[in-house]
Amino acid sequence: MRSVPASRLARNELAGGDAEPLLRVTGLTVRFGDFVALRDVSLDLYGRGIHAVIGPNGAGKSTLFNAISGFAKPEHGNVHFGNADVTGERADRLARLGLARSFQMCATFPDLSVADNVRTALLRDVTGIGLLRRRGGEKLDPAIEGLLEETGLSSERYRRAADLSYGRRRLLEIVTTLALRPKLLLLDEPMAGLAREDIPAVTRLIDKAAEDCAVLFVEHNLPVVERLAKRVTVLAGGSVLCEGSYREVASDPRVREAYIGDVGDV
């Protein structure tokens, strides 16, 4: 496998020291009408490494992601990213600040080619008259080219995204997100809907991405969580149940109870 110097993928000013968290979520509460989807959730994330959020269905994982990435308005609490308070900031501004996300239902642009999909990420700073220039002029940088090569998307660059297999589209979505050169990558259930044989490729890509930026991901596939995540936060019923290494969390009886239910009660 040809390796790409990972340091060129994304530059992370905050990496190394790890004294200040890259992302600090404090007391986040999100409400939909009468329903409290997220209650007083706090979370710290440092410059590098992979952090997983797990929890049973309806635990509030996606809501947490939406609140962090600007797709849901929190009622209380704060989100700090880098040195700035970004609570309630617009999603596109967050993306330009380096907080990038993927979606649970794989989000690519079906009518655009693979190369054009990636290009949409490179055009985020283009405004005004620059938008009227012909598309396709800008070269993909070597790091992204390398990622396309590695994921096997390179040979399919002129195909429509809609014609790719679901696994390929997932890879494309993550590569496109990485093309933003994010400091923090939020992945909402990257393994959801993937065929078993696609999982290793996506796992490798996430592992690789984490060499340069922090990764926060929601996942139901626990072996993948075990393999990738340094730290795991367990959400249940909209609140943080516990946090720790995978092993610590897995042996916590409260976690088992949340997943399986309180058998004594039934």
Place this chain on the structure above:
Amino acid sequence: MFDLVLGYLIIGLVNGSFYALLSLGLALIFGLLNVLNMTHGALYMMGAFAAWAAVEKLGFGYLPAIGLASVGVGAAGIVIERCLLRHTYKLDPLYGFMLTFGLTTAIQGVFQVQFGSTGLPFAPPAWLAGGVDLGFMFFPTYRLWVVVVALAICLGLWLVIERTSAGATLRAASENAGIAEALGVRVPKVLTATFGIGAALAGLAGALAAPVYQVSPLMGSDILLVVFAIIVVGGMGSIGGTILASYCLAIIEALIQAFYPQAANIVIFAFMCVVLMVRPQGLFGISVVRRHEFRAARLPATREAGIAAMPVLTPVVVGAAIVAALALLPLFVYPIYLVKIFCFAIFAVSFNFLLGFAGIVSFGQAALFGTAAYITAQALKVWALPVELAMLAGIAAAIALGLIMGAFAIRRRGIYQAMITLAVAQMVYFAYVQAAFTHGEDGIHSVPRGILFGLIDLRDDRAVYALAAVALLAVFLGLRGLLSSRLGLLLVAIRDDERRALSLGHNVNALKVAAFAIASACAGLAGTLSAVAFQLATLSGAHWHLSGEAVLMALIGGIGTLTGPLVGAVVLVTMQQFLVPFGAWVLVIQGVVFALSVLLFRDGLVAWIGPALKRTRSWPTFRPSAAIQSGTRP
């Protein structure tokens, strides 16, 4: 003074009753069928005619006539739903909207052929004549009757929907038709019944309105757009909110009528704009609806990708052929007739570009066309500007208005966008009805054409033709360039998945407004050309029927294709030309063509001709045949 206010209050209550009956049915139909029923105004009008015919022609009493009108119109609604509308459920909601749009045109046309456009008088029965003394005021009996009947029906229906098991079935089917069906609800029957009830309510409103207003074929045309605005204000999905909004807005409208009559027509639309800015989900709507929009309003998937850059060599040959054809055409065809086609084509492009390439639905393009026409005409005739400056002024005015319209339109998506753009355009229309410089119904006539750049004398029809041909070429080349630009890439990306574009750091709203401005420039160019070529600017240039024609042309030619609008314009203008001797039948035929196009030729003519002529894969086309059913309602 006090009496005056009370008098207008009564007018407000009466109008509110009509609005409530109409908006209730419209909201029910929208909630369950996911169809924005444009025939609602026509059904209202049919109710009035049915009541009138039952009393005057068949000799029924007043009460049986009203009953007959409601039941008859309800039955007509059921026929429309079962035979026609049903076929659009699996498509994007826009097609249901277009189908009912066409049907409305046809129905109104039939009544115009039969009864002409002047109103027929219809007196209330003797037992409802006179007035009731309420002690503090005198209330005309008939109006009191209208308010009481409407309130009783609205509240009764509201109770049925909220409290009975039939109502629960209705609500379940509107919440999630798939699950309701799985639980044994016979959803198709529920849909038919809902449309029937909605139509019957509209018929009843029409029958009640007949003695208050005159009975005329166009009586439902303008009230429909007011009701759209009310629904946007009330918030779709809230029946109580819809009824409340109907009465409140009607009373506000009536009070404005008392103190500042010029603004009365637009006050409801203005209110809608304010509500959209402050609380986009409507006053009584819940914000969750907005989340549904993200997915539901997605347009059908497209087949061809915006991939390869355009081939460079062939255009030289093709371009030469096109220029030669444009140069030779006026030798065979009357130049002004061609100018009309080009104007309409450019106008249709403005709609088609927005929908097909940016995923924005605008049914208010006529306001932009009309604005440019008025400004250009005024500049030429009154300000005596040189023609090139007058045209620029017209286009600039259209762009300015387009930016405002776009700012409102992008607050919502899909079918809501259609309602908002229609309503904003209607506000502009009423502004032109009031404004002195437009000369109301007469319009601005005998506009001098002038001399272009001081060189080309436009009094020669051939010079005007050349100008229009250049404009058409510029629009098509410009659009082609745009679609292969970065902006084109991003617009397609936004159409495909707005959320994703946002998450990649794109200012989606700004890009959409930019698309709106480009489309406005096209509509403005068409309007300004028409003012110069036909030497007039009239109200019909700003009326929503003209917006409908843009949609029709795009649909005939092929939505989301580049050349479709031109093909559509050729068909429409030719059709109108040949049908001139048939008078009002033009509308009927046009409406039927519209409806048939939706049902049978959704892909448009270009989709038939196109593949035979060329196999380019150079830009994205919008293929309605690949329409996906959107799972949730917008």
